Amino acid sequence: MRWLVSRLRRHAKLTLRPWVQNYRRRSAVLTPQRWGLTDDSAKGLVLQGVALEDLLQRWGSPLHVVDAAALRENARRFLKPRGKDSGCEVFYSYKTNPVPGVLRVLHEEGVGAEVISHHELWLARRLGVAPERIIYNGPGKSRESLREAIGLGIQVININHAEEVARVAEVARELGRRQRVGLRISTGAGWTAQFGTPTHDGAALRAFAAAHATGVLDVVGVHAHLGGMIHDQGTLLWAVNGVLDFVEQLESELGLQLQILNFGGSLATPTVHHDTPLDRRLNQTFHRELPEPAADASLSIEDYIDTLMRTVRERYQRRGRPMPRVFVEPGRSMTGNTQMLLARVISTKQAADASFLIPDAGINVAEPLRGEFHKMFAVRGWQQTATETYTVVGPICSPADTLIYAWRSRRLAEGDALVIMDAGGYFVPFSTSFSFPQPAIVMVDEGREYLLRRAERFEDVVSRDKVL
Amino acid sequence: MRWLVSRLRRHAKLTLRPWVQNYRRRSAVLTPQRWGLTDDSAKGLVLQGVALEDLLQRWGSPLHVVDAAALRENARRFLKPRGKDSGCEVFYSYKTNPVPGVLRVLHEEGVGAEVISHHELWLARRLGVAPERIIYNGPGKSRESLREAIGLGIQVININHAEEVARVAEVARELGRRQRVGLRISTGAGWTAQFGTPTHDGAALRAFAAAHATGVLDVVGVHAHLGGMIHDQGTLLWAVNGVLDFVEQLESELGLQLQILNFGGSLATPTVHHDTPLDRRLNQTFHRELPEPAADASLSIEDYIDTLMRTVRERYQRRGRPMPRVFVEPGRSMTGNTQMLLARVISTKQAADASFLIPDAGINVAEPLRGEFHKMFAVRGWQQTATETYTVVGPICSPADTLIYAWRSRRLAEGDALVIMDAGGYFVPFSTSFSFPQPAIVMVDEGREYLLRRAERFEDVVSRDKVL
Numbered sequence: 001m002r003w004l005v006s007r008l009r010r011h012a013k014l015t016l017r018p019w020v021q022n023y024r025r026r027s028a029v030l031t032p033q034r035w036g037l038t039d040d041s042a043k044g045l046v047l048q049g050v051a052l053e054d055l056l057q058r059w060g061s062p063l064h065v066v067d068a069a070a071l072r073e074n075a076r077r078f079l080k081p082r083g084k085d086s087g088c089e090v091f092y093s094y095k096t097n098p099v100p101g102v103l104r105v106l107h108e109e110g111v112g113a114e115v116i117s118h119h120e121l122w123l124a125r126r127l128g129v130a131p132e133r134i135i136y137n138g139p140g141k142s143r144e145s146l147r148e149a150i151g152l153g154i155q156v157i158n159i160n161h162a163e164e165v166a167r168v169a170e171v172a173r174e175l176g177r178r179q180r181v182g183l184r185i186s187t188g189a190g191w192t193a194q195f196g197t198p199t200h201d202g203a204a205l206r207a208f209a210a211a212h213a214t215g216v217l218d219v220v221g222v223h224a225h226l227g228g229m230i231h232d233q234g235t236l237l238w239a240v241n242g243v244l245d246f247v248e249q250l251e252s253e254l255g256l257q258l259q260i261l262n263f264g265g266s267l268a269t270p271t272v273h274h275d276t277p278l279d280r281r282l283n284q285t286f287h288r289e290l291p292e293p294a295a296d297a298s299l300s301i302e303d304y305i306d307t308l309m310r311t312v313r314e315r316y317q318r319r320g321r322p323m324p325r326v327f328v329e330p331g332r333s334m335t336g337n338t339q340m341l342l343a344r345v346i347s348t349k350q351a352a353d354a355s356f357l358i359p360d361a362g363i364n365v366a367e368p369l370r371g372e373f374h375k376m377f378a379v380r381g382w383q384q385t386a387t388e389t390y391t392v393v394g395p396i397c398s399p400a401d402t403l404i405y406a407w408r409s410r411r412l413a414e415g416d417a418l419v420i421m422d423a424g425g426y427f428v429p430f431s432t433s434f435s436f437p438q439p440a441i442v443m444v445d446e447g448r449e450y451l452l453r454r455a456e457r458f459e460d461v462v463s464r465d466k467v468l
Numbered sequence: 469m470r471w472l473v474s475r476l477r478r479h480a481k482l483t484l485r486p487w488v489q490n491y492r493r494r495s496a497v498l499t500p501q502r503w504g505l506t507d508d509s510a511k512g513l514v515l516q517g518v519a520l521e522d523l524l525q526r527w528g529s530p531l532h533v534v535d536a537a538a539l540r541e542n543a544r545r546f547l548k549p550r551g552k553d554s555g556c557e558v559f560y561s562y563k564t565n566p567v568p569g570v571l572r573v574l575h576e577e578g579v580g581a582e583v584i585s586h587h588e589l590w591l592a593r594r595l596g597v598a599p600e601r602i603i604y605n606g607p608g609k610s611r612e613s614l615r616e617a618i619g620l621g622i623q624v625i626n627i628n629h630a631e632e633v634a635r636v637a638e639v640a641r642e643l644g645r646r647q648r649v650g651l652r653i654s655t656g657a658g659w660t661a662q663f664g665t666p667t668h669d670g671a672a673l674r675a676f677a678a679a680h681a682t683g684v685l686d687v688v689g690v691h692a693h694l695g696g697m698i699h700d701q702g703t704l705l706w707a708v709n710g711v712l713d714f715v716e717q718l719e720s721e722l723g724l725q726l727q728i729l730n731f732g733g734s735l736a737t738p739t740v741h742h743d744t745p746l747d748r749r750l751n752q753t754f755h756r757e758l759p760e761p762a763a764d765a766s767l768s769i770e771d772y773i774d775t776l777m778r779t780v781r782e783r784y785q786r787r788g789r790p791m792p793r794v795f796v797e798p799g800r801s802m803t804g805n806t807q808m809l810l811a812r813v814i815s816t817k818q819a820a821d822a823s824f825l826i827p828d829a830g831i832n833v834a835e836p837l838r839g840e841f842h843k844m845f846a847v848r849g850w851q852q853t854a855t856e857t858y859t860v861v862g863p864i865c866s867p868a869d870t871l872i873y874a875w876r877s878r879r880l881a882e883g884d885a886l887v888i889m890d891a892g893g894y895f896v897p898f899s900t901s902f903s904f905p906q907p908a909i910v911m912v913d914e915g916r917e918y919l920l921r922r923a924e925r926f927e928d929v930v931s932r933d934k935v936l
Contacts, residue, residue: 006656095865095903101935116865117903122926126936138903140814140826140863161817161824167882188474193870194817194824194861201820227867346608349629349662352669356629356662358608393662395608397563397584399695402661414635429902435563435585435606443935453933458590460932465921467569467911468594 013285014353020286028408030271030292030375032382035337035421036070044380045419049447052342052379056417059440060455061344062361064423066102068445070338071424075109077301078330088305088326091135093265094120096331096425097339099441101452103127106334112155114265114329118145121154131155135262135329137184137223139194146171150179156260158182158223162197162207169214182221182262183207187242189235190266191227199246209254219256221327222247225264229273229332231298233307239263240308244315262327263308269336270298272422273373280371280405287354287389287406290373301333332425339424341366341439342379345416346395354391357409359418362394362401365439366420367430369403376407379417384410392418396434433461481753482821488754496876498739498760498843500850503805503889504538512848513887517915520810520847524885527908528923529812530829532891534570536913538806539892543577545769546798556773556794559603561733562588564799564893565807569911569920571595574802580623582733582797586613589622599623603730603797605652605691607662614639618647624728626650626691630665630675637682650689650730651675655710657703658734659695667714677722687724689795690715693732697741697800699766701775707731708776712783730795731776737804738766740890741841748839748873755822755857755874758841769801800893807892809834809907810847813884814863822859825877827886830862830869833907834888835898837871844875847885852878860886864902901929 032038032045043051047067056063078090091114092106098120103113104127113124116138124134134154136145139161149157150172159165159181172179185204186196197204211219226239243261250256273293275283282288299307309326316323343361350356363370376392378384386408394401403420412418431438437456442449462468500506500513511519515535524531546558559580562571566588571581572595581592584606592602602622604613607629617625618640627633627649640647653672654664665672679687694707711729718724741761743751750756767775777794784791811829818824831838844860846852854876862869871888880886899906905924910917930936 098903098929100930100933104935117863119905119926119929120903123930126926126930138863138865139817139824139861140828140830140865142814142828161815163815163817167815191867192819193822193859193867194826195865195867198819203820346610347629347631347635349607349631351660351666352671354661356607358662360608360610362608391661393607395585395606397606397608397663399659399661399663430900432898432900434897435566435588437587451934453930456932458587461566461587462568462591462594462921464924464928465568466919467572 010353017286020282021288026291028289028292030295032377034271034295035340036067044417045377045382048444050444050449052419053417055442055449056342056344058449059442059451061342062365062439063342064339064428064439064441065342066099066339066424066441066443066452068105068443071102071105071335072109074301074334074338075106075111078305078328078334079110082306082309088309088328091327091329092334093329093331094123095429097335097428098123099428099452100127101441101443101450102335118142118148121145121149125152135327143167143171147175150175150177153177153179156180156182156221158184158221158262159207159211160184160195162203162210165207165211165214165217169216172216178216178218180218180220181211182223182260183211183219184223184225185243185246187224187239187246189226189239189242191225195225195227199242204246205249205253208250208256212254212256221258221260221262222250223262223264225329226266228266229268230266230304231268231273231293233299233303236299236304236307237311240311244312248319258324260325260327261312262329265329265331265333267301267304267330267333268298269332269422269425270295270300271375272332272336272425274371275373284405289406289408290404292375293373304333335424336422337424339422339427341420341423341427343418343420345412345414345418347414348412355388357390357392357412358395359392360395362396362403364394364396364432364434364436366403366423366427368426369420375421376404377419378409378412379419381410387411395436437461478821485754488750489756494759496757496760498763500845502739502763503808504535512885513845513850516912518912518917520887521885523910523917524810524812526917527910527919529810529885530833530907531810532807532896532907532909533810534567534807534892534909534911534920536573536911539570539573539803540577542769542802542806543574543579546773546796546802547578550774550777556777556796559601559795559797560802561797561799562591563897565803565896566591567896567909567920568595569909569918570803586610586616589613589617593620603795611635611639615643618643618645621645621647624648624650624689626652626689626730627675627679628652628663630671630678633675633679633682637684640684646684646686648688649679649685650691650728651679651687652691652693653711653714655692655707655714657694657707657710659693663693663695667710672714673717673721676718676724680722680724689726689728689730690718691730691732693797694734696734697736698734698772699736699741699761701767701771704767704772704775705779708779712780716787726792728793728795729780730797733797733799733801735769735772735798735801736766737800737890737893738763738768739843740800740804740893742839743841752873757874757876758872760843761841803892804890805892807890807895809888809891809895811886811888813880813882813886815882816880823856825858825860825880826863827860828863830864830871832862832864832900832902832904834871834891834895836894837888843889844872845887846877846880847887849878855879863904905929
């Protein structure tokens with residue numbers, strides 16, 4: 001019976017597959033040129049004159065590659081002076097890509113640090129970031145980390161929720177210091193849950209009043225972080241206006257004028273989006289390709305900053321108030337499309353209803369692919385006619401280790417290289433040493449290669465073990 | 469409009485909540501005693517005379533704790549001689565809990581090593597496991613790792629799929645060695661996809677013939693791994709009989725008599741199960757508690773081994789054949805319930821529709837909670853009346869970092885300790901250093917504490933970085 005049901009389902013699936021695959025199919029438009037990659041007829045894709053194939057040869061596979069030019073360009077686009085506005089101040093979300101060599105480039109460009117843990121605070125200081133260039137956020141701030149942050153006198157601690165007010169104040173009192181704080185609010189736009197104090201029921205107002213009343217906290221800012229991925233102006237405006245409404249309320253009801261409006265991050269990488277559950281289901285069951293994001297229609301860094309600054313300025317002008325400082329905390333949009341993950345095919349497997357491609361990288365190093373679209377190319381012959389539909393699975397021996405259920409490509413074999421684009425957001429922090437040590441990270445800068453982080457060795461994985 | 473819809477949904481949710489929470493509610497029956505924990509009126513839960521609270525004090529929080537007595541007991545239950553049968557041979561699935569101090573205890577008890585990567589093969593050798601006590605499985609075996617495995621002459625390499633036959637044979641020829649191999653099959657029971665060669669369409673038979681024909685591979689075994697969690701005898705019999713049917717076919721069609729039947733792992737930890745999507749949804753939306761597994765009805769280690777051995781023996785007796793060697797590769801069922809994760813509450817957050825509990829451990833160290841039920845207790849006062857329903861979220865600043873949407877407990881505050889049970893399966897390998905360094909691992913053995921792995925320090929997280 002179980003067998004019959006499974007055969008019937010399989011039959012239905014295979015019969016419907018071609019139809020579902022082709023129904024309203026949007027053709028793929030993203031090419032490697034979008035990421036500045038060029039083509040070499042012998043070696044395949046090339047970054048700044050360096051063949052990706054050569055990178056793998058030299059540094060081993062899998063390999064995480066940082067494009068320094070793209071990284072600097074993104075930082076400059078965020079920081080570019082914009083006419084009469086002084087522009088916004090930019091703090092990079094450390095958790096998104098906590099690679100010291102990457103962070104150093106961003107800091108050199110003038111980007112500050114947004115940290116969410118004691119470790120990240122330590123790392124920012126280790127990289128020489130001045131206290132006034134550090135913001136401390138997050139729902140789980142230990143007392144020890146608060147002591148350090150307040151002792152340093154960092155730019156601002158954003159209190160995540162009302163209950164944190166007393167803790168931050170206690171630590172400040174204990175140290176005999178005053179501390180500049182903001183309060184994270186949730187306006188109904190974007191994430192709520194553990195994040196922020198809601199504005200709609202008066203809780204946020206009360207939290208601001210409480211923080212002010214501690215006598216040791218200088219309440220200088222408001223913090224809001226939409227979460228998810230902002231691809232369009234409408235979503236941005238929804239988030240920004242919610243904050244501006246609350247800031248007016250704060251002024252009219254508490255007489256509090258804030259110096260800092262912090263709008264968090266969440267701007268999307270144009271070539272990445274969250275897959276919809278339906279698209280993933282169709283990809284899994286019917287091998288319909290995941291649709292690409294409409295990258296050209298996605299809100300650019302420039303439009304994001306301009307819209308944000310204009311909206312704030314107009315509101316402040318209308319109210320006859322001087323412009324506040326505007327902070328943003330980009331993560332994905334800063335580093336996402338500046339990195340890529342290279343891998344090699346270990347094996348293929350041909351089954352009756354699917355072809356499997358098994359590279360040496362799985363969810364252990366590319367966890368975001370479980371829910372996000374990331375463009376993937378064969379390093380050689382990516383432009384050849386796609387004759388195969390591959391289910392791309394990693395090596396860690398779990399059905400959860402599936403990067404994509406259906407990916408169209410030329411026929412590939414053992415040793416062929418793949419490149420997964422936009423690996424600069426959440427690939428590194430979600431990496432594990434699950435059965436396979438972690439890859440090296442190399443930066444390519446003006447055609448030269450710099451090892452940022454060496455590959456993990458077998459010994460490293462057990463280096464903290466006392467019983468071996 | 470967006471606002472109106474969200475308010476209406478919220479209202480519906482809150483109105484329905486009490487009704488959904490109580491509909492056919494099963495009361496919780498699992499207590500800490502099940503794991504051998506005792507109660508101290510002052511310090512709360514105690515393991516082998518050591519208060520969990522004291523462990524946290526001494527070793528820091530979060531803390532991963534191994535109960536050596538439980539570990540040895542599980543190993544002995546698997547290995548216990550059973551009447552006339554010599555019993556089965558047991559190889560522990562390294563990937564499930566690759567902690568050298570844990571593996572060493574298992575090896576001392578007589579358990580072998582089941583590895584799925586070059587790193588794990590290296591680790592088994594590092595721990596002194598003899599080659600004949602090592603099995604190498606998995607879909608992604610690099611040539612380098614095959615060279616090492618064949619060079620060592622390990623017990624058996626289980627070829628994952630037909631395409632691997634040629635690669636393993638090539639490496640054997642290159643080294644001038646013969647190698648004992650098994651072939652992994654998929655019989656329709658359990659996982660298929662990248663795992664195994666299917667039996668139903670003749671592919672598995674052809675793969676066996678091909679392996680035999682290489683001339684350098686001794687085809688000694690068959691490998692099948694159900695996947696998921698086996699909680700009942702029916703599922704086990706379904707899997708075992710599928711393999712036995714194929715073994716008969718192999719003999720009748722190819723005249724091949726196998727020495728080894730390897731049934732893989734997948735026996736459940738009785739107190740853990742995969743949450744159903746409906747239960748998770750009800751937990752998230754209506755704060756209905758996740759139902760506990762029916763632990764007492766779950767297949768025990770003894771019943772699993774006895775059923776398996778009896779089924780094989782009966783079939784072989786019926787066919788007048790001598791009993792083969794029977795291998796099993798337990799993972800979860802060996803270590804799952806021998807470990808626990810301790811954490812401390814950093815903060816709480818009271819919102820209009822939910823109370824949040826924010827411990828210092830999230831999905832960074834307890835990833836399995838995203839899909840599995842794990843019993844959790846307050847270390848002190850776990851038996852007090854549950855007055856609160858908490859959404860338990862980790863500190864890593866992502867809505868994905870939710871351990872459980874609704875968990876009933878006494879009222880807790882900053883500093884209170886929690887214990888998450890059954891942390892011995894997949895907690896360690898799925899751990900990341902996402903914003904927070906990884907915890908120490910301590911083993912408690914006859915009331916003494918042994919540090920197996922020290923906590924990760926801030927410096928460790930960037931120890932492989934060249935640009936700092």
